[in-house]
Amino acid sequence: MTPINSPDKNSNIIFWVIVLAFIVSMRTLYPESTAINTNKPQQPPEEIATILHGAEQLYDLPHNLAVSVAWYESSYTPTARSKYVGKYRSRGLMQLHQKYERYIVENFTDIPYTNFDWKNPKHNAMAGCGYLSYLIRRFDDSLYYAVLAYNWGEGNVSRLLRGDIGEDKIPARCKKYADNVLSGMGWLCDRDAKMTETEQAKLLDAASRRIRAKIIQSVGLASGAKLHDELHELIMSTKMPSSYPIEQELLDCE
Numbered sequence: 652m653t654p655i656n657s658p659d660k661n662s663n664i665i666f667w668v669i670v671l672a673f674i675v676s677m678r679t680l681y682p683e684s685t686a687i688n689t690n691k692p693q694q695p696p697e698e699i700a701t702i703l704h705g706a707e708q709l710y711d712l713p714h715n716l717a718v719s720v721a722w723y724e725s726s727y728t729p730t731a732r733s734k735y736v737g738k739y740r741s742r743g744l745m746q747l748h749q750k751y752e753r754y755i756v757e758n759f760t761d762i763p764y765t766n767f768d769w770k771n772p773k774h775n776a777m778a779g780c781g782y783l784s785y786l787i788r789r790f791d792d793s794l795y796y797a798v799l800a801y802n803w804g805e806g807n808v809s810r811l812l813r814g815d816i817g818e819d820k821i822p823a824r825c826k827k828y829a830d831n832v833l834s835g836m837g838w839l840c841d842r843d844a845k846m847t848e849t850e851q852a853k854l855l856d857a858a859s860r861r862i863r864a865k866i867i868q869s870v871g872l873a874s875g876a877k878l879h880d881e882l883h884e885l886i887m888s889t890k891m892p893s894s895y896p897i898e899q900e901l902l903d904c905e
Contacts, residue, residue: 715836723828724745
């Protein structure tokens with residue numbers, strides 16, 4: 652005899668089936684990004700490409716910078732979410748960090764925060780590109796430091812440039828992220844043959860800064876800086892035709 656008000660076994664099974672189905676559906680709708688994408692960028696879907704290039708133009712960013720960032724952040728997935736780090740996670744096409752999302756939207760876009768939807772790829776792209784534009788200005792037009800700050804944090808990059816911390820304090824994953832984004836940007840631009848001489852110069856300057864750090868690390872500050880400055884002058888004085896591909900070896904200077 653079943654006691655009155657005792658749980659029904661079939662009801663419990665149905666309940667947990669519904670719960671599991673809900674969890675699976677939410678993971679499908681809002682996938683978690685579990686690892687850094689290290690593959691070469693693929694061309695984005697047409698709708699996403701239009702949104703990203705439009706945001707690049709609006710914020711006067713180099714062609715394909717936002718496309719490369721979006722690839723390495725979310726693989727062009729508007730509903731992507733990172734795992735929680737503490738109470739916060741990063742979300743959307745450009746993986747805006749929840750803790751700073753409101754600050755970014757209110758300061759670097761014209762979107763009222765009450766209307767902002769992180770799942771909307773246009774909103775997310777506008778916020779990400781507005782923040783990238785700010786970082787480029789803050790770090791004296793350095794794409795490398797701007798991209799590094801987007802991933803590692805602008806406060807960390809500021810301390811690095813002030814000399815409060817050394818290059819050895821940059822996490823390997825953050826270095827790899829910056830290298831991947833800039834390499835991916837060059838690769839994408841070469842594919843669609845739209846890289847301008849100015850954009851080539853910025854990419855080369857970013858690569859040159861990374862080479863400088865590696866030279867100084869290898870041979871010491873004084874002699875390393877002198878050698879780098881000579882190489883930098885040679886690199887930046889070399890004029891390339893707009894169709895000339897950026898060499899992968901130059902950008903991937905691990």
